[in-house]
Amino acid sequence: MEDNSYTSNKANKYDLEALSNISNRINKFKLKQSDITANFQILNRFLNTTDNLIEFIQKLFELKSLKGFETIHLFIHQKGLTRTDHLEVLRNTYREYSHKITDFSSFFQSIKKSKNRSFGQSKISGFNLEILGTFLAHEFSLSNYNLILIISRNDFLPQTEDEIRNFKILTSTLSSYIEIKLEQNLVDNRKFKLKQGIELSPFELEEGQGEVRLNRKTLNHLDHGDIFHHERVSLLGELLNTLRHELSNPIFGLELTTQLLLLEEHNEEQLPFVEEIQKSIKRSQSILENFTHLYKETNEFELIDPVALINEVFTLTKSESRHLKKEVITTENEFKIFTNSTWLAQIIFNLVINSAQACKNVKNAFLKVQIDLKEDFVNITLFDNGPGIPAEKQPEIFKPFYTTKEKGTGLGLAICHSLSKKLKGKIEYLHSDKGASFHIKLPYENISN
């Protein structure tokens, strides 16, 4: 039943005013609703077409409600942390800052208390915002984050009614989107770290039925060898680096002074001494340099001369292996292999030390290291004339913590095993009547110069 009293000719001025007020309010409401719906649609599109939070915020400049605005600031405080991240997003660039939580909190509170969200510069405390003039701000309390959003035209004019209204509409819908993008960032970070962890894992992984699992056998022998190895490697790396630098300076000083002494007038008696000093200095420098090549804390492969590397390792083991006559045998002409020098050196080092300890009471003890190239492989075989390893123990020797020494850690061969795999090769024990024999097989690429 229609009540036409408001539209009848009897309607008086007062009624007409009331009608137009109501009609305006209805229109405004409709506008607001359709604005909000449109906003959702647009923000959904932004959400799906951007990869991260910064891209999403930059997309907001495409909104009509941000026409004329130049800068968006987003302060993000992850609950529980003492710092606040701060994104300053312009139409074409962005900058990231970090702030203390105390500045953020007081700012957050003052925005919360504000009614029309419109601020002049005097309201900023503790932040260097570089915003000229007035800005609109809104605070959000999400489950894991507190946020402050600021938009500014970078001028001194106060905000118009429309701008304030549009900002309110925008912020009423924006918080969930920001929350989604923040969570997306977190998930992406975690995915990346997990992927890294899998790639760098010393453990064998097997894939099956859409999942990746640790190999059963590996789980049972958690490769402690490798973990300890990594820890020792870092400390060793630091020590070597410091030693090298500390030594290289005084040695260089000696070299320079000696050169000067030779340039100046000298008597004939002193000359041979000065020359001997020079020789010792050169030897010291070459030792430092060799060990620098031997030890590089990197996962990278490079071309190295394996014969030179093995001889350098022999020098390193001198104190433990004086009684062991060591030599490298090869029928190949000088060649290089593509490998990681540190890992290979560590393997040879462990094997030489083992040999030296096993042959402690052997007369005329020797260790021969044979290198040859066969098709696509480098074969490095180490054999000594010690007691060897009895058959029943052979399957156990590469397992972590297996040792026959009183003071052994049982990690040496386990480390060799894990490093051989990292070198994309393998190591095995060869049966022999005459002593222990280890065979390392590495891939060989004939990279001709």
Place this chain on the structure above:
Amino acid sequence: MKILVIEDEILIQQSLKKLLEKMGATVSTVAKGSEAISLIKSEEFERIVCDLMLQDITGFDIIEDSKSIYSSEEISNKFIIITAYSSDQVLTKAREYGCIVLNKPFSDMKKALDIMISGKTNE
């Protein structure tokens, strides 16, 4: 030509002084960074050969301080950094100042001295 050598390894410091003097330069030497800073402010040097790792401060600190009297162009022309540390971080930082970096020990002594006198490498 007036050169300042800032180096705390005395043998290196004195040897460089003698060698550069043989090439005709007038050389002052300091071992402490703090002394280097005062000397740079009070005297005009054409070249400053500066070690990075000093006992009290680093060579970079000295360069930063000298920004109060030298322009960045002067800094990249005057300062020659010598160091035993050849890490990427060090090289990058030195490049920011535009300075030549010579690694100790010098593989070619004569070339190193020429660079110190001329202020230029031939690369």
